[in-house]
Amino acid sequence: MVIIISDPKPYTVIKRNRGEKGLLIKKIPATKDMLEFGQLIGNNLRPGHLIYLVGRLGAGKTTLVQGIAQGLEVKGYITSPSFTLVKEYQGRIPLYHMDVYRLDDPEEFLDLGFDEYIHGDGAAVIEWADRIEHIIMEEFLRIEFIVDANDVRILHMKVEGKEHLELVKELKKNACFGGG
Numbered sequence: 658m659v660i661i662i663s664d665p666k667p668y669t670v671i672k673r674n675r676g677e678k679g680l681l682i683k684k685i686p687a688t689k690d691m692l693e694f695g696q697l698i699g700n701n702l703r704p705g706h707l708i709y710l711v712g713r714l715g716a717g718k719t720t721l722v723q724g725i726a727q728g729l730e731v732k733g734y735i736t737s738p739s740f741t742l743v744k745e746y747q748g749r750i751p752l753y754h755m756d757v758y759r760l761d762d763p764e765e766f767l768d769l770g771f772d773e774y775i776h777g778d779g780a781a782v783i784e785w786a787d788r789i790e791h792i793i794m795e796e797f798l799r800i801e802f803i804v805d806a807n808d809v810r811i812l813h814m815k816v817e818g819k820e821h822l823e824l825v826k827e828l829k830k831n832a833c834f835g836g837g
């Protein structure tokens with residue numbers, strides 16, 4: 658299902674490219690489906706891709722990143738970088754896994770130079786991205802996790818920018834997207 662939305666945001670935008678906007682919705686019934694969807698993303702990630710993950714504790718953000726790492730052929734197990742803020746993994750391309758939950762001040766993200774990862778040679782995935790997305794807005798795939806009464810995860814995905822739209826096109830080609 659594709660719904661085109663126009664979504665003016667009250668953010669302080671420091672970087673922004675005009676891109677295409679759309680919202681996709683996908684249901685994820687179980688953990689294995691989250692891993693599978695992550696793998697599909699990982700299979701298609703390219704350097705410069707940036708994924709924002711937004712959702713409450715236990716929503717499945719780290720689980721999705723574990724799938725992404727599998728898709729990128731990262732060896733070993735992915736754990737949450739809550740205390741270190743960023744972890745780097747070597748796969749088909751580098752994976753920068755960030756968790757900005759503990760940032761006291763979102764501006765720290767820039768002060769600590771984390772924006773460098775976003776323009777690096779790998780792909781970056783940021784948990785709790787809603788804490789920083791008002792300062793970093795350019796091209797991205799934003800995935801918001803909603804947990805329904807049956808524990809089913811509903812992903813709301815929004816994409817901005819040509820490179821990320823290409824990523825979404827690849828995802829949509831896959832049968833894994835079939836269930837809507």
Ligand SMILES: Nc1ncnc2c1ncn2[C@@H]1O[C@H](COP(=O)(O)OP(=O)(O)O)[C@@H](O)[C@H]1O
Nearest residue numbers: 685686687688691714715716717718719720810
């Ligand atoms: N449909 C689902 N998708 C993802 N995780 C699920 C799902 N159903 C149950 N879970 C469980 O919920 C937990 C999610 O934890 P985690 O991925 O660490 O969340 P977060 O990083 O958002 O805090 C895991 O224990 C996972 O097995």
Ligand SMILES: [Mg+2]
Nearest residue numbers: 718719737784
């Ligand atoms: Mg997590």
